[in-house]
Amino acid sequence: MSYINATREQIVAALEAGHSVNRINRDLRADRARIRAIRNELQLPVYVRPEQTRTIEEKWRLYAKPVDGGHVEWTGERGKASGTPLLCFKDKHHSAAAVAFRIRTGRDPQGYALADCGVKHCVAPQHVEDEPGRRRNREQLRYLRGGRALPDRCQAGHDLSEHGRIGTDGRAYCNTCKRDREQVAA
Numbered sequence: 001m002s003y004i005n006a007t008r009e010q011i012v013a014a015l016e017a018g019h020s021v022n023r024i025n026r027d028l029r030a031d032r033a034r035i036r037a038i039r040n041e042l043q044l045p046v047y048v049r050p051e052q053t054r055t056i057e058e059k060w061r062l063y064a065k066p067v068d069g070g071h072v073e074w075t076g077e078r079g080k081a082s083g084t085p086l087l088c089f090k091d092k093h094h095s096a097a098a099v100a101f102r103i104r105t106g107r108d109p110q111g112y113a114l115a116d117c118g119v120k121h122c123v124a125p126q127h128v129e130d131e132p133g134r135r136r137n138r139e140q141l142r143y144l145r146g147g148r149a150l151p152d153r154c155q156a157g158h159d160l161s162e163h164g165r166i167g168t169d170g171r172a173y174c175n176t177c178k179r180d181r182e183q184v185a186a
Contacts, residue, residue: 015044056099060087060100062076064123111130112131
């Protein structure tokens, strides 16, 4: 590429306006090394793309689309096999549901964050719960439907404080026994 002789003043003005080395190179057809040297000499900061200054919550809002019933549909990236809503932020993938949970509670979820509203992959912050939250909600539902407190151990002797789960219908089960049954059936 042939370079024109952009003046120092033109380059300084472009740098002070917050333009990147690449943009200045393209607009003024000035040598990148010369642009960087002037930027360093003036102790101006390196250009940072606006996308990189967004918070994870701001980026989440770009892909979260409200739909009927207070649910939120994810319009962004999804996991290949599971279809799980994903958000790539600073070169790392995050669960969109976990970000929604953080938006609502101000803390990271314990275990998986999932919608507990019955709509698969809903990412509405008020519909997403972490594992302790889902257990609490389901335990309350169990009691409201006349269920009793969970026993300490299942019939196979597993500690239900560690292995016990409560389904969306309020029924209690041992997750270890369930996995064992599924392995035998497979």
